[in-house]
Amino acid sequence: MTRFILSRVGFGLLVLFLLSVFVFVLFYVSPSDPARIIAGDKATEELMAQIRVKLGLDQPIYVQYLNFVGNLLRGDIGFSYRSGLPVSDLLYARIPVTMSLVFGAVVLWLAIGIPIGIASAKHPGSLRDRFGQGFAIVGISFPTFVLGMMALFLLYFLPTKAGVTLFPPGGYVPFAQDPLGWAWHLILPWTTLALVVAAVYARLTRGQMLEVLGQDYIRTARAKGLTERRITYTHAFRSAMPPLVTQLGIDIGLMLGGVIVIEQVFGLLGVGSLAVTSVAMQDRPVVIAIVLLGGVFVVVANLVVDLLYAVLDSRVRTAAR
Known part of the structure; x- marks a missing residue:
């Protein structure tokens, strides 16, 4: 097991290195000049030369890369070209927003998608199954920004126009400052994101459960007189979990790098909105930090998925010995 973990950690480090x-x-090796971006189009050559020396761009490429990696390992990601603030401070201010959005939505989409998928698989061809498949098709087809705008119109604009405030239009309140306000401001973003992603999990759960429920050992369990509830959740769902865990790890890793559409629609100042602004303003240090942060999230999420595989599937544990 230790060798299995070390191999996965080593592979993750290799991915981060690449x-x-x-x-x-x-x-840094692209044709565009960072000094020109910082100084502006009307800057003199002397000023740009000073900026290159300050940034270390006058040194050989390999020295620049070693300095780049060394600074990353120390947590020094540099300064924003536009605001002049440390990039780490910008990220620390935005990460809690994105993490609150993602993990709250994860709880909702699992609570919605998995039960719908299980109910569809237990009663194939029934009204429940048709409802579940309809929910999956509609959810997958609906763009998140359309659903978000509909939620704002129906649950904020119309009630506010009638003199009733159900939900705020957006924004973020830190959890430590006001837990109830934190949840109240995030209900609409959570629900919007969760409904779209839950459709994927409902469809995936249904497909996996149908395959597992047709296996011989499930028929044997029924012949032994086990309750349908125990067969469904103890035997069938456990066997159907690995693909769901894989999808969950991918989704969480990618979304922690920035849920751009939802953050833009609801005015959440998270990593995604920071990425949009930084790309538009060509703020390279911030863009680099967001790309690397997204890579770290994906690698860590996949490492956790591999470890869960070893817990869920005894064959993985046996192969890892």
Whole structure:
């Protein structure tokens, strides 16, 4: 088991190393000049030369890369070209917003999608199944920004026009400052994101459960007189979980890098909105930090998924020995 964990950690570190090389080449070896971006189009050559020396851009490429990696390992991501603030401070202010949005939505979409998928699989062809498949098709087809705008119109604009305030239009309140206000401001973003993603999990759960419920050992369990509830949740759902865990790890890792559409619709100042602003303003240090942060989230999420595989599937534990 230890060898299995070390191999997964080593592979994750290799992925992060390759990502750092790719990002460095893309942003520092590309034809555009960072000094020109900082100084502006009307800057003199002397000023740009001073900026290059200050940023270390006058040194050989390999020295620049080593300095780049060394600074990353120390947590020094540099300063924003536009605001002049440390990039780490910008990220620390935005990460709690994105994490609150993602993890709250995860709880909702699992609570919605998995029960619908299980109910559809237990009663194939029934009204429940048709409802579940209809929910999945509609949810997958609906863009998140459309659902978000509909939620704002129906649950904020119309009630407010009638003199009733049900939900705020957006914004973020820190959990430590006001837990109830934190949840109140995030209900609409949570629900919007959860309904779209829950459709994927409902469809995936249904497909996996149908496959597992047709296995011989399930028929044997029924012949032994086990209750349908125990067969469904103790035997069938446990066997259907690995693909769901894989999808969950991918979704969480990607979304922690920024839920751009939802953050823009509801005015949440998270990592996604910071990424949009930084790309538009060509703020390279911030863009680099967001790309690397997203890579770290994906690698960590996949590592957790691999460990859960070992817990859920005894064959993985046996192969890891």
